[in-house]
Amino acid sequence: MRDVVVIGAGMTKFGELWGKSIKDLFVEAATKAIENAGVDHIDSMYAGAMSSGLFIGQEHLGAVMADYLGVNPIPATHVESACASGGVAFRQAFLEVASGVSDIVLAGGVEKMTDGADVTDVLATAADQEYEVFHGITFPGLYAMIAQAHMHQYGTTREQLAAVAVKNHRNGAKNPNAQFRNEVTAEQVMNSTMVSDPLRLLDCSPVSDGAAAVIVATMDVAKKLNKNLIRVLASSQASDTIALHGRKSLTTLNSVVKAAEKAYKMADKKPTDMNVVEVHDCFTIAEIVATEDLGLFEKGKGGEAAANGWTSIECKMIPVNTSGGLKSKGHPVGATGIAQVIELYEQLNGACGARQVPNAHVGMAQNMGGSGASCVVHILEAI
Amino acid sequence: MITARYHREIPQRYRLEASKCLKCGHINFPPRLLCPECKTNKFETIKLSDEGKLLTFTVVRVSSDRFSKETPFAVGIVELNDSVKVTTQIADVDVDELKIGQRVKLIFRKIQDDGKAGIHCYGYKAIAI
Amino acid sequence: MIGIVGFGAYLPRYRIKSEAIARQWGADPEAIQRGLMLAEKTVPGQDEDTITISVAAAKNALRRAQINPQEIGAVYIGSESHPYAVKPSGTILIDALGIGPHVHVASYEFACKAGSEAMYVAYSHVKSGEMKYAMGIGADTSQGAPGDALEYSASAGGAAFIMGNERVVAEILFTHSYTSDTPDFWRREGEMYPRHGGRFTGDPAYFKHIIGAGAALLEKSKLTPKDFKHVVFHMPNGKFPLEVGKRLGFTKQQLEVGWLVPLMGNTYSGSSPTGLAAILDVAKPGDLIFMVSFGSGAGSDGFIFLVTDEITRVQERAPKTRDYLDHGKIYLDYGEYAKFRHKIRLND
Numbered sequence: 098m099r100d101v102v103v104i105g106a107g108m109t110k111f112g113e114l115w116g117k118s119i120k121d122l123f124v125e126a127a128t129k130a131i132e133n134a135g136v137d138h139i140d141s142m143y144a145g146a147m148s149s150g151l152f153i154g155q156e157h158l159g160a161v162m163a164d165y166l167g168v169n170p171i172p173a174t175h176v177e178s179a180c181a182s183g184g185v186a187f188r189q190a191f192l193e194v195a196s197g198v199s200d201i202v203l204a205g206g207v208e209k210m211t212d213g214a215d216v217t218d219v220l221a222t223a224a225d226q227e228y229e230v231f232h233g234i235t236f237p238g239l240y241a242m243i244a245q246a247h248m249h250q251y252g253t254t255r256e257q258l259a260a261v262a263v264k265n266h267r268n269g270a271k272n273p274n275a276q277f278r279n280e281v282t283a284e285q286v287m288n289s290t291m292v293s294d295p296l297r298l299l300d301c302s303p304v305s306d307g308a309a310a311v312i313v314a315t316m317d318v319a320k321k322l323n324k325n326l327i328r329v330l331a332s333s334q335a336s337d338t339i340a341l342h343g344r345k346s347l348t349t350l351n352s353v354v355k356a357a358e359k360a361y362k363m364a365d366k367k368p369t370d371m372n373v374v375e376v377h378d379c380f381t382i383a384e385i386v387a388t389e390d391l392g393l394f395e396k397g398k399g400g401e402a403a404a405n406g407w408t409s410i411e412c413k414m415i416p417v418n419t420s421g422g423l424k425s426k427g428h429p430v431g432a433t434g435i436a437q438v439i440e441l442y443e444q445l446n447g448a449c450g451a452r453q454v455p456n457a458h459v460g461m462a463q464n465m466g467g468s469g470a471s472c473v474v475h476i477l478e479a480i
Numbered sequence: 481m482i483t484a485r486y487h488r489e490i491p492q493r494y495r496l497e498a499s500k501c502l503k504c505g506h507i508n509f510p511p512r513l514l515c516p517e518c519k520t521n522k523f524e525t526i527k528l529s530d531e532g533k534l535l536t537f538t539v540v541r542v543s544s545d546r547f548s549k550e551t552p553f554a555v556g557i558v559e560l561n562d563s564v565k566v567t568t569q570i571a572d573v574d575v576d577e578l579k580i581g582q583r584v585k586l587i588f589r590k591i592q593d594d595g596k597a598g599i600h601c602y603g604y605k606a607i608a609i
Numbered sequence: 610m611i612g613i614v615g616f617g618a619y620l621p622r623y624r625i626k627s628e629a630i631a632r633q634w635g636a637d638p639e640a641i642q643r644g645l646m647l648a649e650k651t652v653p654g655q656d657e658d659t660i661t662i663s664v665a666a667a668k669n670a671l672r673r674a675q676i677n678p679q680e681i682g683a684v685y686i687g688s689e690s691h692p693y694a695v696k697p698s699g700t701i702l703i704d705a706l707g708i709g710p711h712v713h714v715a716s717y718e719f720a721c722k723a724g725s726e727a728m729y730v731a732y733s734h735v736k737s738g739e740m741k742y743a744m745g746i747g748a749d750t751s752q753g754a755p756g757d758a759l760e761y762s763a764s765a766g767g768a769a770f771i772m773g774n775e776r777v778v779a780e781i782l783f784t785h786s787y788t789s790d791t792p793d794f795w796r797r798e799g800e801m802y803p804r805h806g807g808r809f810t811g812d813p814a815y816f817k818h819i820i821g822a823g824a825a826l827l828e829k830s831k832l833t834p835k836d837f838k839h840v841v842f843h844m845p846n847g848k849f850p851l852e853v854g855k856r857l858g859f860t861k862q863q864l865e866v867g868w869l870v871p872l873m874g875n876t877y878s879g880s881s882p883t884g885l886a887a888i889l890d891v892a893k894p895g896d897l898i899f900m901v902s903f904g905s906g907a908g909s910d911g912f913i914f915l916v917t918d919e920i921t922r923v924q925e926r927a928p929k930t931r932d933y934l935d936h937g938k939i940y941l942d943y944g945e946y947a948k949f950r951h952k953i954r955l956n957d
Binding site for chain 2: 215217218221225227228229231232233234235237238241242243244245246249290291292293294295296340341342343347
């Protein structure tokens with residue numbers, strides 16, 4: 098396998114972008130990435146999106162985006178893995194370069210969620226239709242059940258969940274592309290409208306439009322373009338049962354555990370080697386569980402870690418979601434996995450301004466689909 | 481129109497029919513073509529126990545349009561007596577009195593309607609016992 | 610010996626007090642309660658309907674009968690609130706209970722006596738030797754028009770009876786039906802609420818047909834009113850059954866056990882059947898039971914039952930009717946009631 102380097106990145110703002118279509122969003126991000134990379138061509142492209150079919154009636158997204166990006170006839174593939182679509186798209190791009198098939202590949206992700214579909218219904222297609230969704234469960238409901246079980250088993254508290262949201266908004270306030278640039282207090286989080294007990298509105302990532310794209314390439318291409326060498330040290334993926342009730346444990350996300358194990362092995366690194374981590378905080382509880390299952394904290398202690406500030410930029414222990422996470426940055430589903438990689442790329446390039454982690458040179462991104470049925474983990478290193 | 485899709489699941493939703501692997505005894509609910517434990521494909525049909533305990537639950541207050549007139553309603557994961565776990569609504573209950581570990585029983589109720597003119601869809605819900 | 614081998618009732622947990630309905634429409638709650646002798650009624654949950662109620666009642670009947678469901682040759686459900694206008698409620702019930710597919714299924718309708726009809730036809734199939742077991746169910750979730758007198762009484766519930774010829778718990782000695790074209794209460798196709806002729810529903814309808822069937826039963830059987838331990842009539846409100854009982858020569862005490870209506874309301878096709886189930890829950894061997902239903906339009910089905918020694922074997926096998934009536938009640942206010950009963954116009 099050849100070494101793979103990220104040589105460019107670009108994204109739209111995330112938010113309710115009424116004036117932009119799915120094509121506008123993807124092309125804006127992809128064009129920025131291509132310009133940022135300084136390449137004059139790409140060999141292949143991947144477009145991650147969870148459900149353009151249900152959100153706007155458009156499938157065949159690879160073909161659509163290759164057309165509108167003006168890169169026909171290169172191969173263009175739509176990648177879907179629910180909320181991990183972006184991360185899996187990145188992995189596919191990585192594999193295509195690592196395997197020697199292509200030298201320069203674009204990995205993009207996009208979602209257009211505000212065109213009028215029943216968002217709760219569409220997002221629920223990431224769960225088991227016949228045995229979960231049929232009974233009325235929603236995504237907040239699934240994570241709420243994980244939260245209840247985690248609180249029951251480990252004593253995680255309502256305040257600890259709120260601490261995650263407060264931190265992520267504080268970080269997002271420093272991110273020009275974030276959907277929400279306001280800070281929130283713990284009181285605001287704990288008094289926000291209850292969505293599915295115990296998760297409230299401010300425990301949940303929002304509905305967003307947006308797109309993000311990166312260019313991956315060989316070491317040679319990167320050197321010729323005089324790029325900082327931000328190498329993809331590890332790329333791993335794992336699966337688990339589609340239904341939450343099928344899992345061995347309600348409080349451990351095995352797809353995260355397995356993907357992380359393989360990633361650390363591939364990178365020859367330990368959790369304590371990570372300088373900055375982007376995790377999939379679709380809900381505050383998801384960040385707490387992910388930090389445990391990525392091995393950053395002991396099982397059951399993720400809430401305590403968040404409340405103690407150990408995941409904040411200031412604490413310098415292990416900053417998590419310096420981008421603002423899905424909570425504050427926004428969660429255009431298919432774009433999220435790519436946006437996480439972009440945050441690492443910017444951190445490792447020293448380009449994050451007010452939210453820069455000093456001397457960050459190894460970063461990890463964890464992107465997850467559904468209630469944890471799929472997970473993809475990447476580790477990047479600035480060499 | 482979900483008529484064929486709905487019809488296929490009737491033995492499971494109405495009668496809790498599951499398949500038990502003849503080789504390793506693992507129970508699949510719903511039945512599957514391949515045993516996830518031992519990867520063989522010979523099964524016998526069994527009926528699950530209709531009693532169990534609540535492993536976790538939530539109260540859905542913001543639902544999809546389809547269930548929006550029924551909020552707030554409780555949904556939980558129940559571990560039945562034969563260790564099979566199911567996701568189900570918890571009916572006729574004061575949502576503030578639900579507790580993890582509580583004993584429940586599965587009963588027959590209407591789960592949803594396919595719109596104003598589509599079919600009624602029935603299945604299991606849990607009640608506290 | 611042909612008769613009931615298993616029986617069971619089911620009532621939903623939700624209730625609304627007649628005073629809540631009265632206050633909603635500016636009526637005097639005390640006058641209503643005095644006039645109709647109704648304190649409260651059952652309300653079906655949003656996830657309950659005639660089919661789910663029938664399944665619950667039938668499960669209790671099967672628990673009592675302890676027969677192989679596959680041996681049931683026919684299943685009839687009588688209701689005036691079948692969930693489908695076209696698709697019989699019984700098809701869903703048989704799949705839920707593991708009955709069939711070699712079974713005959715039909716839906717019956719005759720206003721509030723569709724349940725007793727289903728029972729009568731089920732009994733007739735067993736009596737004729739056509740099949741070993743047949744089940745008749747009466748269940749309803751009827752609607753009362755907002756602000757109308759019937760809104761105080763229209764409630765939800767049902768009872769199921771398995772007829773057979775072995776281990777009979779209540780033998781059917783005599784039956785008699787009495788029917789005529791009497792337009793006292795009806796609902797046109799497509800209309801949400803029924804209409805009725807006010808006081809015309811009394812003497813020319815309810816009383817005439819119950820007395821018609823009841824007197825014929827007494828004549829046929831050569832029995833007199835005082836021979837009977839328990840009596841149950843269709844119960845549209847608290848007053849009517851007591852009055853018709855009096856006119857036929859029965860005492861209030863004989864009606865007491867089956868007289869569920871003050872707390873249950875009028876479960877329409879489930880009315881006299883649930884009264885009968887409540888009687889069978891506590892009946893003793895040798896008791897004679899007199900039952901006459903009434904369905905608007907109009908007609909009555911009458912039955913005389915003789916309780917056998919087998920009754921004590923089955924009573925404790927399933928929840929009793931009064932377990933449902935008296936325990937686990939959840940009270941609704943009028944707004945919740947209107948929402949549950951789909952009386953609010955939605956944007957769909």
